[in-house]
Amino acid sequence: MAEKDRPGDDVPGDDELLAAAAGGDVPDDNADDALVTAGGGTAVAERSDSESPKTRKSGRRSGLFGRVGGFFREVVSELRKVIWPTRKELLTYTGVVIVFVVIMTAIVAGLDYAFGKAMLWALG
Numbered sequence: 001m002a003e004k005d006r007p008g009d010d011v012p013g014d015d016e017l018l019a020a021a022a023g024g025d026v027p028d029d030n031a032d033d034a035l036v037t038a039g040g041g042t043a044v045a046e047r048s049d050s051e052s053p054k055t056r057k058s059g060r061r062s063g064l065f066g067r068v069g070g071f072f073r074e075v076v077s078e079l080r081k082v083i084w085p086t087r088k089e090l091l092t093y094t095g096v097v098i099v100f101v102v103i104m105t106a107i108v109a110g111l112d113y114a115f116g117k118a119m120l121w122a123l124g
Contacts, residue, residue: 085093
């Protein structure tokens with residue numbers, strides 16, 4: 001069975017509602033928010049006028065420029081969450097990458113030279 005009300009659940013107490021709906025019983029404690037199971041689907045009570053999508057979107061600009069502006073606002077917001085490395089860490093990471101690339105280049109060059117010599121010896 002499902003776990004009961006874990007941290008981060010959207011609605012506390014929804015496990016009881018889901019269990020009741022699966023059994024065919026609808027709880028009567030709050031009739032306005034009760035689940036409706038007629039017609040095979042699950043629905044909640046109707047949305048009030050204050051919750052309509054038009055009133056929620058009134059603060060946002062729609063259209064191309066509004067979406068582009070929203071995209072850049074979200075990008076800046078995400079970049080503020082990034083933990084940037086210190087100068088010392090950055091130099092250390094850069095050095096590690098350069099050393100790794102030099103070693104891998106030397107390995108590939110050595111193998112290329114060895115296989116080239118082997119092919120010239122084998123084919124004449």
